[in-house]
Amino acid sequence: METITHNKYTVKKIRELTKSTYVVRMERNGMAFIPGQNLNLGLAGDTEKRDYSIYSRKKDDYLEILVKEVEDGLVSKQLKRINPGDALEVDGPFGFFTLKEEHLYSKKFLFISSGTGIAPFHSITGSFPEIDFTLLHGVRYLDETYEKHDYPDDRYISCISQEAGGDFHGRVTDYIKQHPVDKDTLCYLCGNVNMIYDVFDILKEQGVPSENLHAEVYF
Amino acid sequence: MKYHIITLGCQMNLSDTGRTKPVIESMGYEWTDNEDEAQLVGILACSVRQKAIDKVYARIHKWNRAKNQRNLLTFVTGCILPADREKFLKLFDIVFPMSELQELPEMIRQNGIVTPVSLKVVNQQEDLVFRNERVEQLKRSAAGLKLNEHMSDFWHINPAYESKFEAFVPIQNGCDKFCTFCAVPYTRGREVSRPSTEILEEVKNLVEQDYKSITLLGQNVNSYGLDKKGEEVSFPELLRLIGKMGKASGKEFWVYFTSPHPRDMTDEVIEVVAQYDCLAKQIHLPGQSGDDKVLIRMNRKHNMEKYRHIVHTIRKLIPRATLFTDIIVGFTGETDEQFENTRRIMEEFKYNMAYIAQYSVRPGATSSRWDDDVPKEVKKQRYHTLTEDLMKTSHEHNKAMVGKTYRVLVRGKERKGEFLSGLTEGRINVRIPSTDMSLVGQIVDIKINSATEFSLAGDLINQTELQSA
Ligand SMILES: Cc1cc2nc3c(=O)[nH]c(=O)nc-3n(C[C@H](O)[C@H](O)[C@H](O)COP(=O)(O)OP(=O)(O)OC[C@H]3O[C@@H](n4cnc5c(N)ncnc54)[C@H](O)[C@@H]3O)c2cc1C
Ligand code: SF4
Numbered sequence: 001m002e003t004i005t006h007n008k009y010t011v012k013k014i015r016e017l018t019k020s021t022y023v024v025r026m027e028r029n030g031m032a033f034i035p036g037q038n039l040n041l042g043l044a045g046d047t048e049k050r051d052y053s054i055y056s057r058k059k060d061d062y063l064e065i066l067v068k069e070v071e072d073g074l075v076s077k078q079l080k081r082i083n084p085g086d087a088l089e090v091d092g093p094f095g096f097f098t099l100k101e102e103h104l105y106s107k108k109f110l111f112i113s114s115g116t117g118i119a120p121f122h123s124i125t126g127s128f129p130e131i132d133f134t135l136l137h138g139v140r141y142l143d144e145t146y147e148k149h150d151y152p153d154d155r156y157i158s159c160i161s162q163e164a165g166g167d168f169h170g171r172v173t174d175y176i177k178q179h180p181v182d183k184d185t186l187c188y189l190c191g192n193v194n195m196i197y198d199v200f201d202i203l204k205e206q207g208v209p210s211e212n213l214h215a216e217v218y219f
Numbered sequence: 220m221k222y223h224i225i226t227l228g229c230q231m232n233l234s235d236t237g238r239t240k241p242v243i244e245s246m247g248y249e250w251t252d253n254e255d256e257a258q259l260v261g262i263l264a265c266s267v268r269q270k271a272i273d274k275v276y277a278r279i280h281k282w283n284r285a286k287n288q289r290n291l292l293t294f295v296t297g298c299i300l301p302a303d304r305e306k307f308l309k310l311f312d313i314v315f316p317m318s319e320l321q322e323l324p325e326m327i328r329q330n331g332i333v334t335p336v337s338l339k340v341v342n343q344q345e346d347l348v349f350r351n352e353r354v355e356q357l358k359r360s361a362a363g364l365k366l367n368e369h370m371s372d373f374w375h376i377n378p379a380y381e382s383k384f385e386a387f388v389p390i391q392n393g394c395d396k397f398c399t400f401c402a403v404p405y406t407r408g409r410e411v412s413r414p415s416t417e418i419l420e421e422v423k424n425l426v427e428q429d430y431k432s433i434t435l436l437g438q439n440v441n442s443y444g445l446d447k448k449g450e451e452v453s454f455p456e457l458l459r460l461i462g463k464m465g466k467a468s469g470k471e472f473w474v475y476f477t478s479p480h481p482r483d484m485t486d487e488v489i490e491v492v493a494q495y496d497c498l499a500k501q502i503h504l505p506g507q508s509g510d511d512k513v514l515i516r517m518n519r520k521h522n523m524e525k526y527r528h529i530v531h532t533i534r535k536l537i538p539r540a541t542l543f544t545d546i547i548v549g550f551t552g553e554t555d556e557q558f559e560n561t562r563r564i565m566e567e568f569k570y571n572m573a574y575i576a577q578y579s580v581r582p583g584a585t586s587s588r589w590d591d592d593v594p595k596e597v598k599k600q601r602y603h604t605l606t607e608d609l610m611k612t613s614h615e616h617n618k619a620m621v622g623k624t625y626r627v628l629v630r631g632k633e634r635k636g637e638f639l640s641g642l643t644e645g646r647i648n649v650r651i652p653s654t655d656m657s658l659v660g661q662i663v664d665i666k667i668n669s670a671t672e673f674s675l676a677g678d679l680i681n682q683t684e685l686q687s688a
Contacts, residue, residue, distance in 0.1 A: 047300075048302075094404075095397065196512075219588070
C-alpha cells in the first residue's frame, strides 16, 4: 500500500481586515500554483469544503486566503474561529482564472472585482508586479478596500458605492461607463455574479470581444 | 458463493463494473441476477444525483436487515461525495474508492469471509497494520482527496465486457474543470490519464476480437495527457495512434470518444478524426447553454465564439459527422433572454441529438449553494420548447438519409415486433425488419426507407443488390 501524503495545512496566522473579513495564512507545504487559482478547503476532519482564491504571491513561503464571513454561512464562519496551530484540509490548486504566460508583458489588463473577488488579483499583481494593469475594486464602504497599499497607487481604483472618500464614488459599472475600455484590453472579472453580468454587458457594448473577457463567479 | 452488483449512474460506472466483476470472480464468487441469494452484494454508487443516492440508502437498509437471516457482506464504491462516504462507512462493511479495486479481495478477507483466495495465512500483526492503514485511508477518501492515487492498478485489471461487439475503454478518470452545476470533481477526484500503451493494447485486443464499436471513456477525454505534463501523448496523438492501428488492421470498426470539453477541443482533434476511417464520424460536444453569461456562471470556461469555431471546423472537415450535445435548461438565474440564446444555437448548429436536462441541484456541486430560482414549470416549458426545436432539426437530418444506403451496426432484437435494431456510424437508431440474430454484432448495409425525429427504418441489402445498384 502506498504511503499517504498529507494534505493537512497548519494555520500560521489570522489577520483581521474588517469585522467580517480576514486573511488566513497557512503553511505552503511546497504547493505550486498559478496566481489566480483557488483552493478547496475546510476544517480538518470536516467534510464541508469551499473554494477560496489564493491571495498570497507565488514567491511567498506561505499560502493565504481572503475570506468574508457570510451571514448564515457555514465554512466562512468556521474559518473565522480557527487559531494558529489548527489544521485545515486543503486540496488544489484548481481553476483556469489565470493569465497566459505569453500575454504577461505584451498585453494590458483590466481587473474588475467586487468584495473578496479582489483575492486572485492580489496574488496576480503581487506575483507579476511588472504587468500593465488597472485594478477596479467595488465595495460599499471605505474600510472594505482591504490591503490597498499592496497595490501601486496609480493602478488601484476603489469604487465605493455607499460613502465618499474612495478613488471613485459609485459602482464599478459606473466607473467603466465613464471610462470606456479599449477593446484590446484583457478583462478579468471576479466576485458576485450580478456585478459580473452587468460589467459583461457594458464591456460587450464597448466592443470588447468575448475572447478578451474572463470571469470567476463566487456566488 | 454468489455475488450481485447494482450499478447506478453513467457509462463510467458501467465500465467500472466490467472491471469489478473479474476481481470478485477471481475469489471464487459466481454472479447471480438475484440479489437475495447473494452472499456478497455491492453498489457502484452515484452521488451526482440525489435519486441515485436515495436508492443506495434504500438498498443498504434492506441488506442490513437481511443480515439477520443470512451471511451477507456489503460494499459500496463508485462516485461518492465525501459527506456520503462518511455515512456509508457506518452502513456498509466495505467502502473503497474505485482506484483501490485490486485490494477488494484483501478487504473481503479482512471482513472474515472465507473464499478460495482469502484462505492465505496472515498473522494478526499484519491484520492490525492493514486495518489501521485502511481507516486512515478511508478518512482521507472521506475528505474527498487523492481518490485517484491507485488508478493505474485499477486500469491493469482485465475487464469483463458486457457485449461481444461493443466496449467502453476508460482512458482518463476524474475532472479538474469544476463546472458549478456538477459534483464529479468532488466524487472522482483529479484528472488522471491512463497510460497510452495500455489503452492501445486494450483497443488492439478488442479489434482482434472483432469488436465493432469502441468508446473511449473519460469525464474530459480531450484533456487526456495534460496531467502528465509532456510525459504522455496528447489526445489527438492518442487518436492518431488508434487510427493508424485501425488502418493497419484492415478491419471495419468505429471508435467514439465521450465526453470532450469544448475548452480543450482543438482543430487537431477534428483533423485526426477526419483522417482515419475507424474514428467514427460522430462528435458529442456538450454545450450546456447558448448564452455566454450562463456559461460564465456555469464556470464552463468556453464561450459561444469558441464553441462556434469548433462546430464550423467539424462541419468543414467532416461534413458527414453527426453532432450531439448536452444542454441544461433552467440553470440558476437563467432568464428568458438567455434561454432564447440557447434556442438560437439549436437552430444554428442543427444538432442530430441533444440530451436536454432540466436543471436540478446536484448535492456537493457549487451551485447547490445557490438559489434554484427558475420555477419548475418554466424549466419544464423550456425543456419542451427545446425538445421541439431539436426534433425539427433531427427530423430534417434523418429525412435527408432516406433512399441512401448506410453501414449499420446491428445491436439486437427490438423488444416489440419482428425487428432488429442498430446504429449508424453517426449513432442514429435504425429499425430493420428481420429476426436474423446472426446479424447481431455485424456491420451491414441498410437502405433507409423512412425517418422519424429520432430514428430511421431501413432494409437490409445484400451484397448482390449492392453490386448491381
Ligand atoms: C472559485 C471560487 C473562489 C472563491 N473564492 C473566495 C474567496 O477568495 N473569498 C471568499 O470569501 N469567498 C470565496 N468564494 C466563496 C466561498 O467559496 C464560499 O461560498 C463562501 O465563503 C460562503 O461559504 P459558507 O460555507 O460560509 O456559506 P454557505 O453555507 O455555503 O452559504 C453560502 C450562501 O452565501 C452566499 N455567499 C457566498 N459567498 C458570499 C459572499 N462573499 N458574500 C455574500 N454572500 C455569499 C452563497 O451564494 C450562499 O447563498 C469563492 C467561490 C468560488 C466558486
Ligand atoms: S467537465 Fe464539468 S460537467 Fe464534465 S465532469 Fe467536469 S465538472 Fe462535470
